[in-house]
Amino acid sequence: MQKIKLGISSCLLGEKVRYDGTHQRDRYITDTLGKYFEWVPVCPEVEYGLPVPREAMRLKATPEGQRLVTRKTGIDHTEGMREWVREKLDELEKEFLSGFIFKAKSPSSGLYGVKLYGASGPPSKKGVGIFGGAFVERFPLVPAEDDGRLHDPKLRENFIERVFVYRRWQELMRKPGSADLVEFHTRHKLLILAHSPLHYSRLGKMAAKAGKSGREGLYSEYGKALMEGLRLIATTRKNTNVLYHLMGYFKEKLSETEKEEMLEVIGDYRKGLIPLIVPVVLVNHYVRLFKEQYLEKQYYLNPHPIELMLRNHV
Numbered sequence: 001m002q003k004i005k006l007g008i009s010s011c012l013l014g015e016k017v018r019y020d021g022t023h024q025r026d027r028y029i030t031d032t033l034g035k036y037f038e039w040v041p042v043c044p045e046v047e048y049g050l051p052v053p054r055e056a057m058r059l060k061a062t063p064e065g066q067r068l069v070t071r072k073t074g075i076d077h078t079e080g081m082r083e084w085v086r087e088k089l090d091e092l093e094k095e096f097l098s099g100f101i102f103k104a105k106s107p108s109s110g111l112y113g114v115k116l117y118g119a120s121g122p123p124s125k126k127g128v129g130i131f132g133g134a135f136v137e138r139f140p141l142v143p144a145e146d147d148g149r150l151h152d153p154k155l156r157e158n159f160i161e162r163v164f165v166y167r168r169w170q171e172l173m174r175k176p177g178s179a180d181l182v183e184f185h186t187r188h189k190l191l192i193l194a195h196s197p198l199h200y201s202r203l204g205k206m207a208a209k210a211g212k213s214g215r216e217g218l219y220s221e222y223g224k225a226l227m228e229g230l231r232l233i234a235t236t237r238k239n240t241n242v243l244y245h246l247m248g249y250f251k252e253k254l255s256e257t258e259k260e261e262m263l264e265v266i267g268d269y270r271k272g273l274i275p276l277i278v279p280v281v282l283v284n285h286y287v288r289l290f291k292e293q294y295l296e297k298q299y300y301l302n303p304h305p306i307e308l309m310l311r312n313h314v
Helices: 027-035 044-048 078-093 130-138 153-173 178-195 197-207 215-230 236-250 256-270 277-290
Strands: 004-009 037-042 057-062 065-070 100-102 114-117 124-127 144-146
Touching (some): 037 078, 078 130, 100 130, 178 197, 236 256, 236 277
Parallel strands (some): 004 100
């Protein structure tokens, strides 16, 4: 499988670029995800021109908005960093990234909970790193996440699943046609349903317009709604609904004992006793056994490499 290209904060790969000359290597990222992803490392502060080591920086709240300043000397690097960010984003646009992992809580890169200091009192956690915030504004469809949030199994699964879907969407956009969009939607239907029944309905109506309305507007609208829906977590309740839906394809082919077994397995998953991978493996068994061609193409049953074990958590 060709590796998928993702942007990443350089320190997470082990590069000693942090303000104190250290790194923040994440072995899950380098050793596990690295088997499937090609990294495009970025360190905003170093690439902007600051040395290693350097004075630490922080975000400061002002009436004009947040500013990026050094902690002790108060030197304001906001405008210089913003100019660098604009040039960097132009460069990254040519990379066709399928995702980005940012260093959590970094004043230049963090997406969530970055400390924002006011004139007095304790800092709030409402800041957004200058580079990270600009990236998601420029590329709103590209899956982006903080490394710290990837320690949450559900958020990790959601992010990586979105990366694989977005990569397929990028490939579709290079050869768009009405039949291609219908095929893309058909193969992703149950995956979308597991994230958002509302988006499942909306996207189905959009796909039905393929060939009947302007391609550019339709594809733009579909892509935006697709990635918006997939950001919603695929909960146990929604997954259970999809599993019952899948079972319906075999109701005339399973013996009573097999039906009872499948109902029991789905029920155990719904109760939180077993991980999602267990009923999915059982469904895949029947898909192969009965040669259900429609389900063989459903990405819900194989959304990402099984070696990542993203559906093994309870």
